[in-house]
Amino acid sequence: MIGVVFSFGSETIEVRVVDQTVLFRSSTFAQWADISGIRLNREGVIKEFPELKIREDWREEAIKRFKEKIKKMDSEKEIVKYIMEDLSKYGYRAMYMQKSGFRPVKLN
16 A cells, blocks of 8 residues: 645545555545545546547546556556646645555655
8 A cells, every 4th residue: 555645725635545446535534535536627537638628528538548547557566656646737745655564754
């Protein structure tokens, strides 16, 4: 298990990767949710996948593509690296990372 804490404005977002499962939690909700349970920004999805602009099911397709991409990755470390790079493009700043059994490490 690897966890990363991000900040986005005044909000804190936690991402936890367990094997090939990616879970998200924000500072406003105590419950963990997979990609299906979080709200997606339409502009951000269209920026990543311009062809989804005309589709009514843009959200479902974006979730499907995310899950497929994660399944192709070999390790938790690779998944965390991808998520950190992807979220940083949209203004999220990684603050801490913690591997299971270790203390949190401050990033940057």
